[in-house]
Amino acid sequence: MLSHGRSTAPDTPVTWVAVVPVKPLPAAKTRLRGAVPEAVHPDLVLAMARDTVAAVLACGVVAGVVVVCDDPAVRAELTRLGATCLPDTPAAGLNAAFAFGARGAEGPVVALTADLPALRPADLESALAAAVRAGGRAFVSDLEGTGTVLLTAPSGAALAPHFGPGSAAAHLRSGAARLDGRWLSLRRDVDTAADLDAAARLGLGTHTGQVICTVA
Numbered sequence: 750m751l752s753h754g755r756s757t758a759p760d761t762p763v764t765w766v767a768v769v770p771v772k773p774l775p776a777a778k779t780r781l782r783g784a785v786p787e788a789v790h791p792d793l794v795l796a797m798a799r800d801t802v803a804a805v806l807a808c809g810v811v812a813g814v815v816v817v818c819d820d821p822a823v824r825a826e827l828t829r830l831g832a833t834c835l836p837d838t839p840a841a842g843l844n845a846a847f848a849f850g851a852r853g854a855e856g857p858v859v860a861l862t863a864d865l866p867a868l869r870p871a872d873l874e875s876a877l878a879a880a881v882r883a884g885g886r887a888f889v890s891d892l893e894g895t896g897t898v899l900l901t902a903p904s905g906a907a908l909a910p911h912f913g914p915g916s917a918a919a920h921l922r923s924g925a926a927r928l929d930g931r932w933l934s935l936r937r938d939v940d941t942a943a944d945l946d947a948a949a950r951l952g953l954g955t956h957t958g959q960v961i962c963t964v965a
């Protein structure tokens with residue numbers, strides 16, 4: 750289990766607004782079912798969201814995290830961590846939730862999925878520095894190379910999210926630049942039990958690590 754401290758880059762302005770959508774727990778992470786006993790599944794999904802949001806908040810160039818979620822229990826937990834939580838007002842799926850969270854943001858926006866329990870702030874900070882160098886919209890694919898873990902838009906640009914199956918190719922087609930860093934902790938999203946094992950080998954955040962300890 751790792752303690753992910755706030756990364757520091759004193760010469761880099763703190764500017765990014767992060768948007769993290771989370772599905773209501775009873776419906777979330779169906780491909781991960783069976784990784785832990787059924788009764789613990791919601792705790793695991795919430796713990797992964799808590800570790801993701803905690804790591805994003807600890808990133809030295811992130812000014813704030815907006816969570817979009819229709820589950821009041823999730824909103825309460827993530828508000829406690831320091832996120833600003835909004836109900837999923839559009840109720841029209843993942844991309845609508847991302848666009849809703851990003852609307853009106855002042856400064857550049859980074860959209861992240863909530864299933865990154867090994868995320869380290871330094872990997873996120875390095876990816877965001879690469880996004881700044883890229884100039885326009887940019888994305889980071891998951892380790893498989895087909896999905897997306899992060900999409901950025903510069904200040905004033907539309908996020909135009911295309912998350913979902915095949916999203917890496919969709920983001921490329923939409924004109925976003927692919928950022929090719931190692932960033933293992935960022936690129937290790939957890940969709941299946943095998944992904945969770947791989948994330949555990951990298952080092953899980955505190956909350957997910959505790960859930961895994963209770964079932965080990």
Ligand SMILES: Nc1nc2c(ncn2[C@@H]2O[C@H](COP(=O)(O)OP(=O)(O)OP(=O)(O)O)[C@@H](O)[C@H]2O)c(=O)[nH]1
Pocket residue numbers: 770771772776777778779780781817818819837841842843846862863864940
């Ligand atoms: N607010 C909101 N978040 C969503 C929605 N759909 C997916 N998400 C979140 O988006 C992220 C990426 O989604 P997936 O990895 O496909 O998660 P999932 O749909 O819970 O997983 P599966 O059931 O296994 O497909 C996760 O953090 C989800 O919680 C949605 O309709 N609204």
Ligand SMILES: C=C(OP(=O)(O)O)C(=O)O
Pocket residue numbers: 843862864891895896897898911912913914915916917938939940
């Ligand atoms: C929604 C996505 O994530 P996942 O692979 O977790 O479904 C995506 O990659 O666009």
